[in-house]
Amino acid sequence: MKKDNHLAGETYVVLVKNHSCGDTFFDDACLDYYQCRLRYNLTVYHVSLHAYCLLKSAALLLLTPATPLGTGRLLEAVNARYSEYYEQRFRRRLTPQSWTSRSTRLRGHGQVLEYQRLVESVPLISGLVRHPGSHHWTSYCSNALSSAGWLTPHRGAMGLLRRAAGGRTQYREFFESGFDAVRASALLRNLGAEGSILSARSYR
Secondary structure, three states: OOOOOOOOOOOEEEEEEEOOOOOOOOOHHHHHHHHHHHHHHOOOOOEEEEEEEEOOOOEEEEEEEOOOOHHHHHHHHHHHHHHHHHHHHHOOOOOHHHEEEEEEEOOOHHHHHHHHHHHHHHHHHOOOOOOHHHOOOEOHHHHHHOOOOOOOOOHHHHHHHHHHHOOHHHHHHHHHOOOOHHHHHHHHHHHOOHHHHOOHHHHO
16 A cells, blocks of 8 residues: 655545455454554554544544654554454455555644544444444544543644534534535545445445
8 A cells, every 4th residue: 555645743534445355344343453453553653543434345534643654654554454354364365555545635623623524424424323423433422522532632623613612512512413415425525435435335
């Protein structure tokens, strides 16, 4: 997988997929393993993860690297460990070339907050769940309830929300006020994610 060179201190939304095994993740155990490896490699590669959503078809990550190669090295390490796990479990090899990532640099705290909402909304707008907190592999509960210390709230985005809504506890109201389906579709299309992420096949 080609390493992304990112500007240190800038925020990006990243789409990660594997193209050699149908869905990127086969089942819940695969999602659990990838989430665990992601969690324990953030500090090693100096990457702040603000929001994420893991689905069978792909991973969506909202992050800020502290070094230009931080994101690429993080994904290389996590994907390599997951590939080893997959090979041992299913006796099928995933090569480094089968992993792809696509990044979009976000400009301004308002855009960061919009994409954070998008990332956490995908299980809801796809019809996978009726409440975002019902999807185990997402940052929604952490950002709404402050329950996971390994994530880093984006200061600018959360500050914008505080000014607009009167406090961090209003995150749930902001999130649950509804996400325009047309806008969500356009944002996902910009990431190259719309077809695979919103297809019903990805959630069966």
